[in-house]
Amino acid sequence: DAKTTQPPSMDCAEGRAANLPCNHSTISGNEYVYWYRQIHSQGPQYIIHGLKNNETNEMASLIITEDRKSSTLILPHATLRDTAVYYCIAGNTPLVFGKGTRLSVIA
Amino acid sequence: DGGITQSPKYLFRKEGQNVTLSCEQNLNHDAMYWYRQDPGQGLRLIYYSQIVNDFQKGDIAEGYSVSREKKESFPLTVTSAQKNPTAFYLCASSIGGNKNIQYFGAGTRLSVL
Secondary structure, eight states: OBOOBOOSEEEEETTSOEEEEEEOTTOOTTOEEEEEEEOTTSOOEEEEEESSSOEEOSSOEEEEOTTSSEEEEEESSOOGGGOEEEEEEEEOSSOOOOOOEEEEEEO | OOSEEEEOSEEEEOTTOOEEEEEEEOSOOSEEEEEEEOTTOOEEEEEEEEETTEEEEOTTOTTEEEOOSBTTBOOEEEOTTOSOOOEEEEEEEESSSSSOOOEEOOOEEEEEO
């Protein structure tokens, strides 16, 4: 699995878009980019994943750069319930989780 | 409801005791996984199984054992050889192969008395 780099923490105002960056410069051609989040003392929740193309679902959008060395998870209208640790993973199962980004949504 | 059930939610272990954490899934997934999470840290892989009656060690398998006798069940035993067992334990499952989404249970928090 490729090593990922994420900022340890970020703040976002409620109702604004939250843009969470991830660097995965050593990703190989067949490795996917996955995003999960973990609310305190719960199991991680799958958000979205992609290989090359940008992806969107009901929770978020995933933007992957053309060279696939970085990606951004976008929560379009952050709410207080989006406060969590967000994990970016570049690889295949079994997934390797780093320390993630602690996102705080502020009222 | 379909999903992954971990039990118990909280578990206490006495010194020198083996304890078993339960993980059951009704998603018809072939693959199952066990992770350990320490405070403020990411998840570390203990064991995983891609098919019944087969499993592989992860990064921190020492002091743990597993079995996979049924597709829906993947119990984890924390043995007395695990000297620092206090942690949050998470079970996951996926359809199988190496490009599939892993879905997680709610976790078991293990503490040593």
